[in-house]
Amino acid sequence: MPIEKILAVSGTALPVRGTNIDTDRIIPARFLRSVSFDGLERHLFEDDRAQAGESHPLSNPAYHGATLLVVNANFGCGSSREHAPQAIRRRGIRAVVGESFSEIFFGNSVALGLPCVTVTPEAATDLQSAAEGEPRTSFTLDLQTMTISTATVSFPAHLPAAAREGFLDGSWDATGLLLERYTEVRHVADRLPYLRGWR
Amino acid sequence: MPSTLLEKVWNAHAVRKLPNGQTQLFVGLHLIHEVTSPQAFDMLRGRGGQVMFPDRTIATVDHIVPTKDQRRPFLDVMAEDMLSALERNCREAGVRMFDLASGSQGIVHVVGPELGLTQPGMTIACGDSHTSTHGAFGAVAFGIGTSQVRDVLASQCLALEPLKVRRIRVDGQLGSGVYAKDVILEIIRRLGVNGGVGYAYEYAGDVIDNMSMDERMTICNMSIEGGARVGYVNPDDTTVEYLRGRRFAPQGDEFERAAVWWRSLASDGGASFQDEVSIDAGAIRPTVTWGINPGQSVYVDERLPKPSTLPREEREAVEEALTFMGLAGGDPIAGTRIDVAFVGSCTNARLSDLREAARVIQGQHVAPTVRALVVPGSQAVRDAAEREGLHRVFLSAGFEWRGAGCSMCLAMNQDRLEGREVCASSSNRNFKGRQGSPVGRTLLMSPAMVAAAAVAGEIVDVRTFSRAH
Known part of the structure; x- marks a missing residue:
């Protein structure tokens, strides 16, 4: 498996406000009618954008090229569709x-190598305001120091230890890890009554 | 030490603790469908991997199947492509598939239980968030994304963080016209749409104990709408009797031995829970969502929240929802006009759901302004309903009687809302655009309430509706 360490992400930020933004809004189900993830990025927030007109941040050319997305609470709730983070990453x-x-x-x-870090509600809105006030503001998310900063402010960010370690040492793609110990997997399977047989 | 079901099942499937502190967990049953698996097979092929335990993965087709004309090739070319890809992947990997010709096709969360594939004590994963449904059997069942589908295909394992357990006791007596759907909508309304993040929900108490498996599945199904990836009910006599004689359940003496193990998995008396919540069933009334997430609901005899009376931090979300829904704060939910009535989905399209809906509309007719459809959860549900003559009740009332699939719950086939239509729906999500029209509007409720709304042309209280007709 490719090892890609993710230590920090820098760049401008796209602020998308709103609580409980579900994955149907991130990528409506009609765009899941495909056998691949290709081209999903074109439909990111498509219906929200259509309804908000020019006011949706993704429709605003000032945010073009953003590498960070700043959101509020319970982002990505609902459907398990990986198409949502795929569209965001693409x-x-x-x-x-x-x-x-x-x-x-x-x-x-x-699993896509896309860190989702949490900050306090106040920090999230402050970061969104900073990006809205000056879309060219540069942000740096540092996964080593666990901070999200601009030239003028810095906030602590949080990430569960396992996920953080995965990004820092490049082991975030779990397939290799899961394939390491076939014998132990086999042992567990052989112990389970529903696989071993109901003796 | 006394343990919860979650701990027992988790420990039985734990392969090892990973260096990062997560658990490598063996997946006992992997269910796949046509939307979230083709990319996973492609990724696996791209890495030169193969399916490690092909007999532990089972496929069916549900999201994209047309429910009207199911002849192959489908007229819907993309749907045909997606189904063909699933068929090809299953054939190449040696994975068993229940397709349209099998007589056992249907929504994956309806099919697994009715075939007896879903059993207590299993870990079950599927690329679909409503996999929590299978927890009704005392399985630990959860939704995953496509990269994780790839991992399960490759290794039959997942890397997971341990979960806390919140026990939700529902005690007392449900009133007539109040259903499992109302109980879970109540739980979500009380605990919030993200209240369950980090938790498995254990549903317990008299009301859950007295529920049928169909009802328990409705409850567990919508755990994810409360933010809980896993929801479960401890196995008991009801669970065991449901499974007896099912096609893939153990048979004869083996069944009795299995039943002993299944019962032993129930949370022990004295097990400790990270949180406990108690709900009085007697206070629950038929519930209807009015907003754009499943926590935004009221009892059918209540009024919509008025933004001006709410704390500042709640106001904006309520205003956004009311505006999208075209509803006014302070208005009663009863009397809200509907255009479409949908009885279907993995939440509420089992035989008992169809019976309740049929009972309400018996001898009535759908309002002239309403288009109404029943989409059974599986071919088996459809067949069983036809043996009871339920299809005639629906057809003579003016409902369409369709083939099995996910249909208008998420509108990945031809069944969808048009424009700003309002739908009374027995499904699980009222998100913006969920039912296929970006500006379509969804009101979630029990199948009986959907049936009553279909006849009345507006939201009505099924308790008084049934008495009046």
Whole structure:
């Protein structure tokens, strides 16, 4: 497996405000009608963008090229579709900063090498305001110091230890790890009554 | 030491503690469907891997199947492509598939239980968030994404963080016209749509103990709408009797031995829970969502929240939801006009759901302004309902009687809302755009409430509706 360490993400930020932004909004189900993830980035937040008109941040050219996405609480709730973090990552986003994330979305993002770090609600809105006030503001998420900073402010960020370690040492892609100990896996399978037979 | 079911099942499937502190967990049953698996097979092929335990993965097709004309090739070319890809992947990997010709096709969370594939004590994963449904059997079942589907195909394992357990006791007596759907909507309304993050929900108490497996599945199904990736009920006589004689359940003496193990998995008296919540069933009334997440609900005889009376931090979300829904704060939810009535989905499209809906509409007719459809959860549910003559009740009332699939719950086939239509739906999500029209509107409720709304053309209280008709 390719080993890619993710120590920090720097760049401009795309602020998307709102609590409980579900994965149907991130990528509507009609775009899941495909056998690949190709081209999903074109439909990121498509219906929200259409309804918000020019006011959706993703429609604003000032945020073009953003590498961080700043969100609020319970981002990515709902459907388990990996298409949501796929669309985000394929759009050029390399880390998401928010107040909280749904568990499945978080796990899917880790598997793509897309860190989702949490900050306090106040920090999330401050970071969003900073990006809205000056879209060219440069942010740095440092996974070693666990801070998200601009030239003028810095906030502590949080990431569960296992996920953080995975990004720092490049082991975030779990397949290799899971394939390491076939004999132990076999032992567990052979111990389970429903696989071993109901003797 | 007394343990919870979650701990017992988790420990039985733990392969090892990973260096990062996560658990490598063996997945006892892996369910796949056509939407979230093709990319996983491609990734696996790209890495030169193969399916390690092909007999522990089972496939069916549900999300994209047309429910009207199911002849192959489908007229919907993309749906045909997706199904063909699943068929090819299953054939190459040696994975068993229940396709349209099998007589056992249907929504994956309906099919697993009714075939007896879903059993207590299993770990069950599927690329679908409503995998929590299978927890009704005392399995530890959860949704995963496509990269994790790849990992399960490759290794039959996942790397997971341990979960806390919140026991939710529902005691007392449910009133007539109040269903499992109302209980879970109540739980979500009380604990919030993200209240369950980091937790498995253990559902307990008299009301859960007295529920059928169908009802328990409805409850566990919507755990994820409360933020809990896993929800479960301890196995008991109801669980065991449901499984007896099912196609993939153990048979004869083996069944009795299995039943002993299944019962032994129930959380021990004295097991400790990280949190406990108690709910009085007698206070629950038929519930309807009015907003854009499943926590935004009221009892059918209540009024919608008024933003001006709410604390500042709640106001914005309520205003956004009311605006999207075209509803006014302070108005009663009863009397809200509907355009579409949908009885279906992995939440509420089992035989007992169809029976309740049929009972409500018996001898009535759908309002002229409403289009109404029943989409059974599986071919087996559809067949069983037809043997009872339920299809005639629905058809003569003006409902469409369709083939099995996910259908209008998420509108990945032709069944969808148009424009700003309002749908009374027995499904699980009322997110913006969920039912296929970006501006379509969804009100979630029990199948009986959907049936009553279909006839009345508006939201009505099924308790008084049934008495009046």
